[in-house]
Amino acid sequence: MTTHDHAEDKPRRIGFKRWIFLGLMILGALMAWNVGGFWGGIWRPVPPAVILPAEPAWPGLYLLPGVPLTNTMLSTLIATLLLFAVALFAVQPHVRSGQEVPSNFFYHVMEVGVEFFWNTAQSVAGKWARPIFAFSMSIFLVVLMVNLFKLVPIHETVGYVKKGHGNIQGYATVPVFGGALHLLDGSNPFPKDQREEHSAEASHAEGEDASHSESEAAHGEESEYWNSTEPCPDCEIVPTFRGAATDLNFTASLAIVTMLMVQVFGVMALGPGYFVKFFNVTTMIKKPIFGLIDFLVGILELISEIAKVLSFSLRLFGVIFAGTLLLSIVSTLSFGGAQPTAFFVPGLLLGLELFVGIIQAYVFSTLALTFMSQATVSHHGDDHAEAH
Amino acid sequence: MEFNDIFLQAMRYIGAGLAVIGVAGAGAGIGIVVGGAVQAMARNPDFTPTIQTNMILGIAFAEAVAIYALAVALIILFV
Numbered sequence: 001m002t003t004h005d006h007a008e009d010k011p012r013r014i015g016f017k018r019w020i021f022l023g024l025m026i027l028g029a030l031m032a033w034n035v036g037g038f039w040g041g042i043w044r045p046v047p048p049a050v051i052l053p054a055e056p057a058w059p060g061l062y063l064l065p066g067v068p069l070t071n072t073m074l075s076t077l078i079a080t081l082l083l084f085a086v087a088l089f090a091v092q093p094h095v096r097s098g099q100e101v102p103s104n105f106f107y108h109v110m111e112v113g114v115e116f117f118w119n120t121a122q123s124v125a126g127k128w129a130r131p132i133f134a135f136s137m138s139i140f141l142v143v144l145m146v147n148l149f150k151l152v153p154i155h156e157t158v159g160y161v162k163k164g165h166g167n168i169q170g171y172a173t174v175p176v177f178g179g180a181l182h183l184l185d186g187s188n189p190f191p192k193d194q195r196e197e198h199s200a201e202a203s204h205a206e207g208e209d210a211s212h213s214e215s216e217a218a219h220g221e222e223s224e225y226w227n228s229t230e231p232c233p234d235c236e237i238v239p240t241f242r243g244a245a246t247d248l249n250f251t252a253s254l255a256i257v258t259m260l261m262v263q264v265f266g267v268m269a270l271g272p273g274y275f276v277k278f279f280n281v282t283t284m285i286k287k288p289i290f291g292l293i294d295f296l297v298g299i300l301e302l303i304s305e306i307a308k309v310l311s312f313s314l315r316l317f318g319v320i321f322a323g324t325l326l327l328s329i330v331s332t333l334s335f336g337g338a339q340p341t342a343f344f345v346p347g348l349l350l351g352l353e354l355f356v357g358i359i360q361a362y363v364f365s366t367l368a369l370t371f372m373s374q375a376t377v378s379h380h381g382d383d384h385a386e387a388h
Numbered sequence: 389m390e391f392n393d394i395f396l397q398a399m400r401y402i403g404a405g406l407a408v409i410g411v412a413g414a415g416a417g418i419g420i421v422v423g424g425a426v427q428a429m430a431r432n433p434d435f436t437p438t439i440q441t442n443m444i445l446g447i448a449f450a451e452a453v454a455i456y457a458l459a460v461a462l463i464i465l466f467v
Contacts (some may be wrong), residue, residue: 050466113461315452318459363448 017377045342046184048328049168050235054247057240070241072247081151125373132372135261142367147357150243151350159239170234188235247318255312258368262375269376278302319360323353400465407461414454421446
């Protein structure tokens with residue numbers, strides 16, 4: 001009886017959030033399994049229209065003539081603004097206040113990440129750790145932020161209605177809430193052979209994920225492509241927000257900038273003699289026979305730099321795009337009209353997407369760190385007596 | 389024409405199925421990475437965090453190759 005058990009003082013409360021989750025799960029199950037014809041079955045997930053390039057976030061939204069503000073650009077903008085908000089309003093005030101114990105969740109997370117990464121950078125890069133750390137940590141934060149932002153429920157489902165075209169399967173739309181929103185009706189696909197290519201294009205199915213904790217539904221706003229409250233027989237929904245890494249432009253630009261910075265760090269560390277790594281002409285004079293092999297190895301290094309650009313961009317793009325596609329297709333697998341997996345599988349897959357997004361951000365930045373620190377090290381240690 | 393469209397779609401399905409054969413290499417690769425990591429952890433249990441970090445890195449690289457194959461299959465199927 002020396003310690004007083006404080007748990008007896010507080011009255012036991014039934015948790016409140018669990019009822020919200022249970023309610024959402026039941027709602028998702030009703031929507032996905034079409035129990036009792038829930039609302040005419042229009043809330044069921046619809047197979048997605050797989051479009052690889054990004055599309056305008058809203059019809060007619062152009063930055064320059066011919067350059068639309070794509071949905072991935074919009075998503076990237078908002079994600080980086082969120083990152084700035086975290087830095088300015090959560091991390092900086094704590095750093096300036098000089099408190100010993102962090103009182104802030106975001107500061108904790110940033111401190112863990114930065115310290116872990118800084119230790120890795122110091123052990124790998126050595127003398128050039130500070131500039132290399134700055135660059136690779138920025139890449140890590142950006143890729144992490146866009147990968148995490150992709151999981152917010154509005155992504156890839158809410159957008160505007162567009163008439164079907166090309167090879168994409170179209171569906172009839174159903175106006176709900178008095179015509180303010182349209183849903184795609186999965187049980188009314190438009191036969192492609194009845195599609196007239198110029199007037200009414202085929203409808204596109206949009207993936208609706210009715211997962212148990214986020215009730216996502218494809219809400220299409222009226223647009224200049226389908227600009228009325230009447231139901232459209234043959235339409236698709238183009239999302240307004242789309243994960244940034246599903247756009248090959250984003251990953252390729254990050255990859256090109258990273259490889260350029262590798263060359264820049266090489267020149268900063270070794271001077272113009274850095275390019276001797278690629279065009280190794282001096283060894284042909286010193287060692288006549290094996291020098292030719294060294295020269296060819298140098299040319300191979302040049303080709304390998306281009307292969308690294310491809311590898312960087314395709315790795316990140318492939319992982320995130322395939323994850324998105326997997327999510328939208330698995331949640332709409334239908335066995336003879338029933339969709340048994342639409343209820344819980346998207347939840348599990350979103351967990352996998354979270355993990356994979358964090359891992360890919362870490363891989364991209366660690367690989368960038370490794371390449372940059374390799375570029376600052378002289379390659380001629382084995383050829384000459386002393387370092388170059 | 390009707391037959392050409394059906395033939396194209398059929399070839400798309402076959403192509404996507406054949407493209408996914410490449411994930412076998414990724415499975416073998418991940419098995420080798422994790423096998424080496426587990427052996428290293430058994431030899432030197434104090435070093436486990438470093439080994440785990442490098443194991444995750446190696447798994448991500450090996451899995452990326454499988455994702456390349458999946459991306460090619462999806463592009464064949466849908467684009």
